Amino acid sequence: METELNVEKVQALLLRGPYHQWLGLQVLSVGKGTIEIKAKWREEWIVNPDGRYTHGGILAALVDLTADWALFSSTGRGVPTIDMRVDYHRAAMPGDLTCRGSVVRAGKQFSVSEARIFDAEGNLLASGRGVYSTPAQKS
Amino acid sequence: METELNVEKVQALLLRGPYHQWLGLQVLSVGKGTIEIKAKWREEWIVNPDGRYTHGGILAALVDLTADWALFSSTGRGVPTIDMRVDYHRAAMPGDLTCRGSVVRAGKQFSVSEARIFDAEGNLLASGRGVYSTPAQKS
Amino acid sequence: METELNVEKVQALLLRGPYHQWLGLQVLSVGKGTIEIKAKWREEWIVNPDGRYTHGGILAALVDLTADWALFSSTGRGVPTIDMRVDYHRAAMPGDLTCRGSVVRAGKQFSVSEARIFDAEGNLLASGRGVYSTPAQKS
Amino acid sequence: METELNVEKVQALLLRGPYHQWLGLQVLSVGKGTIEIKAKWREEWIVNPDGRYTHGGILAALVDLTADWALFSSTGRGVPTIDMRVDYHRAAMPGDLTCRGSVVRAGKQFSVSEARIFDAEGNLLASGRGVYSTPAQKS
Numbered sequence: 001m002e003t004e005l006n007v008e009k010v011q012a013l014l015l016r017g018p019y020h021q022w023l024g025l026q027v028l029s030v031g032k033g034t035i036e037i038k039a040k041w042r043e044e045w046i047v048n049p050d051g052r053y054t055h056g057g058i059l060a061a062l063v064d065l066t067a068d069w070a071l072f073s074s075t076g077r078g079v080p081t082i083d084m085r086v087d088y089h090r091a092a093m094p095g096d097l098t099c100r101g102s103v104v105r106a107g108k109q110f111s112v113s114e115a116r117i118f119d120a121e122g123n124l125l126a127s128g129r130g131v132y133s134t135p136a137q138k139s
Numbered sequence: 140m141e142t143e144l145n146v147e148k149v150q151a152l153l154l155r156g157p158y159h160q161w162l163g164l165q166v167l168s169v170g171k172g173t174i175e176i177k178a179k180w181r182e183e184w185i186v187n188p189d190g191r192y193t194h195g196g197i198l199a200a201l202v203d204l205t206a207d208w209a210l211f212s213s214t215g216r217g218v219p220t221i222d223m224r225v226d227y228h229r230a231a232m233p234g235d236l237t238c239r240g241s242v243v244r245a246g247k248q249f250s251v252s253e254a255r256i257f258d259a260e261g262n263l264l265a266s267g268r269g270v271y272s273t274p275a276q277k278s
Numbered sequence: 279m280e281t282e283l284n285v286e287k288v289q290a291l292l293l294r295g296p297y298h299q300w301l302g303l304q305v306l307s308v309g310k311g312t313i314e315i316k317a318k319w320r321e322e323w324i325v326n327p328d329g330r331y332t333h334g335g336i337l338a339a340l341v342d343l344t345a346d347w348a349l350f351s352s353t354g355r356g357v358p359t360i361d362m363r364v365d366y367h368r369a370a371m372p373g374d375l376t377c378r379g380s381v382v383r384a385g386k387q388f389s390v391s392e393a394r395i396f397d398a399e400g401n402l403l404a405s406g407r408g409v410y411s412t413p414a415q416k417s
Numbered sequence: 418m419e420t421e422l423n424v425e426k427v428q429a430l431l432l433r434g435p436y437h438q439w440l441g442l443q444v445l446s447v448g449k450g451t452i453e454i455k456a457k458w459r460e461e462w463i464v465n466p467d468g469r470y471t472h473g474g475i476l477a478a479l480v481d482l483t484a485d486w487a488l489f490s491s492t493g494r495g496v497p498t499i500d501m502r503v504d505y506h507r508a509a510m511p512g513d514l515t516c517r518g519s520v521v522r523a524g525k526q527f528s529v530s531e532a533r534i535f536d537a538e539g540n541l542l543a544s545g546r547g548v549y550s551t552p553a554q555k556s
Contacts, residue, residue: 017187058200060223082226083409085223221548324435338503361504366497
């Protein structure tokens with residue numbers, strides 16, 4: 001499969017998803033087995049109105065989708081998640097997030113990919129990995 | 140710690156969170172180490188406009204928060220997630236979801252709890268577990 | 279696939295593995311999507327000569343293999359693990375262990391299964407789950 | 418806490434554990450938040466006498482202990498695993514294994530660390546991560 005690796009193409013595919021739009025995703029860079037995506041903070045992300053930190057489920061979604069789309073150079077599309085793990089490192093305060101994904105191993109049936117989520121100051125907020133269904137596509 | 144276990148109390152605490160409001164959560168029942176929560180489907184949950192199935196990050200958020208609040212009878216509040224795992228069993232089509240959580244082990248520092256997410260027909264869509272920070276509270 | 283569910287058959291298949299022999303496995307019961315296995319403690323399991331508790335890697339192996347063989351009624355054999363998660367609940371002191379596995383969801387390509395490990399007093403020591411590769415077999 | 422980072426010290430501490438001895442561990446290098454350990458293959462590791470590949474539980478133990486001891490520069494000792502995840506990438510055929518660990522985040526109460534397991538040809542066989550209990554020690 002020939003895949004033209006460019007930010008615009010991934011951005012267009014990614015943004016077809018309503019939840020991706022809601023997360024305010026912007027693709028910053030796409031490489032071979034890597035991706036960098038920005039997510040735009042919104043008030044609805046908050047889990048606790050006192051502490052005002054972001055819900056773990058938002059960070060989980062970002063880990064999932066970033067790891068998934070880091071596989072783009074071999075998959076050419078978003079692929080189904082089989083399972084995922086997320087570790088939470090520190091509270092995510094209001095502000096846009098930067099998500100960096102990289103492939104651990106691209107396999108013929110399953111692929112493992114990981115992602116790290118950072119705040120504007122470069123603090124690591126969450127990280128994790130998932131297994132994705134990546135069967136060879138028929139041409 | 141004495142905790143009055145009732146649906147109204149958990150509902151009020153849970154719904155303080157803007158993301159919980161956005162997810163349309165409604166507490167159906169609360170027991171000792173268990174909880175049942177309904178989530179109201181919305182268009183923004185969709186990951187793929189063709190397939191119209193729900194984003195894995197929504198299901199991850201539901202697993203996380205349901206497992207977390209299943210600990211309510213021992214914690215009396217939402218507690219920080221240390222890490223979480225989610226397994227995806229089948230595509231979640233549009234429709235409200237039912238989330239059932241139960242405590243695996245309530246510990247003095249960490250507690251493990253799990254959750255399962257079902258569609259209206261009772262199909263298991265996703266399941267998972269998390270570790271939560273539950274240090275003894277000072278009175 | 280017709281599978282005769284009996285303890286002797288699973289015991290014979292399971293014990294073909296040298297590591298399973300080393301773990302002193304004994305199949306106690308086999309059901310539809312469930313299994314119970316005993317593991318015989320040995321001195322080499324210890325991680326710390328002072329505390330004398332069992333290495334987490336032994337418990338991880340027991341979770342993996344118990345969840346795997348809980349799938350026996352649908353697989354008829356041990357199947358490859360795609361990934362696994364283990365939670366540690368309390369230190370495992372010297373003594374034989376009882377391992378109980380049950381299927382979460384048997385799928386056509388992947389299956390999720392879980393296991394819990396208990397000591398002789400019935401204390402829950404560790405628990406976890408794995409995803410297994412279970413493609414339909416050609417007859 | 419001042420910690421003298423050297424291979425001999427970690428090797429001596431690590432090898433106190435009977436299971437670590439049984440795994441034939443040899444510490445190759447220790448850095449700030451990193452470690453490299455070799456494990457010596459033995460016949461008992463095999464899960465399947467036909468395929469002769471290594472049991473996933475052996476790889477899980479190696480991921481767990483390698484991630485754990487990658488924390489040595491901040492912990493000065495082995496620390497309790499709270500939970501762990503392992504992904505299996507390809508069958509591990511007979512032969513010694515090289516295990517590389519690195520800290521994801523060293524925290525005041527919990528730390529996350531990861532490890533990758535390679536065969537002699539440098540193929541990635543398994544990888545994973547764990548959360549470890551690392552409370553500040555009283556001096």
